[in-house]
Amino acid sequence: MKAIGIVGSPRKGGNTEILTAHCLKAIAEEGLETDLAPLAGLDIKGCNDCKYCFENDGCNIEDDLQPIFARMMEADAIIVSSPVYYSSSTSLVKGFLERAGYMARRTRGFSGKVGGPLVVARRGGQDFTFAELLFWFHINQIINPGSTYWNMAFGREKGEVNQDEEGLNTAWNFGKNVANLLKKLKA
Numbered sequence: 001m002k003a004i005g006i007v008g009s010p011r012k013g014g015n016t017e018i019l020t021a022h023c024l025k026a027i028a029e030e031g032l033e034t035d036l037a038p039l040a041g042l043d044i045k046g047c048n049d050c051k052y053c054f055e056n057d058g059c060n061i062e063d064d065l066q067p068i069f070a071r072m073m074e075a076d077a078i079i080v081s082s083p084v085y086y087s088s089s090t091s092l093v094k095g096f097l098e099r100a101g102y103m104a105r106r107t108r109g110f111s112g113k114v115g116g117p118l119v120v121a122r123r124g125g126q127d128f129t130f131a132e133l134l135f136w137f138h139i140n141q142i143i144n145p146g147s148t149y150w151n152m153a154f155g156r157e158k159g160e161v162n163q164d165e166e167g168l169n170t171a172w173n174f175g176k177n178v179a180n181l182l183k184k185l186k187a
């Protein structure tokens with residue numbers, strides 16, 4: 001079994017990546033294979049509503065999304081993380097989710113997988129961003145286990161999230177719940 005963590009921050013090695021790697025570490029401890037997929041530096045456009053994916057596999061836009069999408073389809077668990085930008089998720093993660101969701105829509109390709117979002121912010125907007133991303137998981141029929149708090153953490157400069165003990169613990173416990181739920185579903 002495999003879990004992928006898609007990191008929707010345009011900043012390499014930032015707080016969102018640190019939190020996601022921490023969550024994947026908890027999952028790896030349960031014996032699953034893990035795959036960290038930062039979107040930083042990649043060219044990922046938003047959906048242009050051409051409807052190519054209504055009739056065909058894949059997407060008509062040729063950019064860096066395709067290989068990440070293939071890794072997502074291979075995974076049993078999907079975690080999508082984003083920093084909060086103006087009380088919302090980043091445009092990078094939005095573009096990615098618009099297209100990945102539509103690409104999987106015809107075959108219901110994400111249905112029955114396990115996962116959920118993680119969010120990081122300096123001070124505010126985590127609730128909204130967490131809820132915003134949960135809507136994507138819900139309509140894609142990805143089963144979302146809870147954690148000991150909502151999956152959010154605090155930090156501004158790179159590495160500051162390491163000082164948010166409760167945020168780290170929440171992401172860790174979420175990882176454990178993802179892994180244990182998957183093991184039960186596959187048993």
Ligand SMILES: Cc1cc2nc3c(=O)[nH]c(=O)nc-3n(C[C@H](O)[C@H](O)[C@H](O)COP(=O)(O)O)c2cc1C
Nearest residue numbers: 009011014015016083085086087121122123124155
């Ligand atoms: C354009 C922009 C908008 C932001 N908006 C918010 C915000 O609404 N609320 C907040 O608390 N932090 C906001 N931040 C701060 C980031 O959420 C914070 O620095 C976060 O740790 C960045 O994650 P990263 O290190 O993974 O890139 C914003 C940062 C940027 C660059």
